[in-house]
Amino acid sequence: MGEVQVIGASLSLFCCRIEWALKLKGIEYEYIEEDLRNKSSILLQYNPVHKKVPVLVHKGKPVAESLVILEYIDETWKQNPILPADPYEKSVVRFWSRFVDEKCVVGAWAACCAQEHEKEEAIKSAQESLGILDKQIESKKFLGGEKLGFLDLVVGSLPNWLEFIEELGGIKLVDPEKFPSLHAWAQNFFEIPIIKERIPMAKDLINYCKTYGLEPNKKQV
Template sequence: MAEVKLLKTWSSHFALRVVWALKLKGVQFDSIEEDLSNKSPLLLQHNPVYKKIPVLVHNGRAISESLVILEYIDETWKQYPLLPDDPYESARARFWAKFSDDKVFPSIWGVFIKQGKEQEEAFAQVFENFSFLEEELKGKKFFGGEKIGYADLALGWIAERVFELEEIGVKVIEKEKFPLVSAWMQEFLKVPVIKESLPPHEKLVTKMRGIREKYLGAAHPE
């Protein structure tokens, strides 16, 4: 057994960040799949506060919350640095990671589960958020520069999920309006470590379709 264990679910983009980080650094780990409808004693033991995945267990000690885990990984394994050495650039990377969770995810989630005026409002928020990302990518291949960094891992779920969303009829991004973000998504998904770690496409589409139907059905009961 490896000294590193990762408690996760197959479809969680928060857990996927951690998978990507470990693989970029070449860290061997045991992946433990959790059923969040029947949480294991191991999960409850290692994350009694939030009772959520992902949880990284390193030498018996647990770390939870995906962005915190990314920083722990970067400080523990020095190969392939995720955060820049420069304090300002490092702070900016953390800013965009927080922006991903505080702004981008809620807006895309709103587009995903809402209809009508509420969905239009969510689309407006998505447009504003992507405009900020487009500006940040000027002159860059990745948010981390010429290679994937901390902010890319935090935002990488966008590249991973927008195509599944399109398959269920939710078009989040137009390439013509956001060419730099679109190019970044393509480049991100080309990286072998990223590509090989993606969840099964059809299985994820099926799950996302079911979630959307559930929300829309609850909003408009017969």
């Protein structure tokens, strides 16, 4: 095994962040695909607490949780920094990164899985969080300044995943006219070469669900 391994799942919005960061840093790594329906001994060994991906293994030492891993990568390999040096600016990036995961991702999933009598309110709540994110993005090309950074990597897999969630749950969350900044930013982000070569597509997520009997609108995942 090499010095750096990534234990991940190719369709995970959390795992692709780690590969993007390593590619941006120019770090070679070994990718280990995990079957989340039949978790491997290596995953259970390196992440015995949560038993989930992604896990970064560096010189035999595991690091779990995608936001923690991104910070570890930036602190370990100094080239092409993804976090700002200024402590305040760094704290702002951390805040919005957690907002994306704890409000936008969780809110969208809650809307997808909501019972019929709760769905309207769940969709409204999810859209409120996405609207806050849209205002934060405004007309920015990159979310952390003049180049690709930490927050871009966190937000990056969200648009395709939201498209998947919409089809899975039979709901509508994102309208380009309602969230123009998020839509425009995503179009630019998807054209970046290292992003293009490794990004989960909504159609692949839907095909995965169909393959394993998790049909859209049945909310079985």
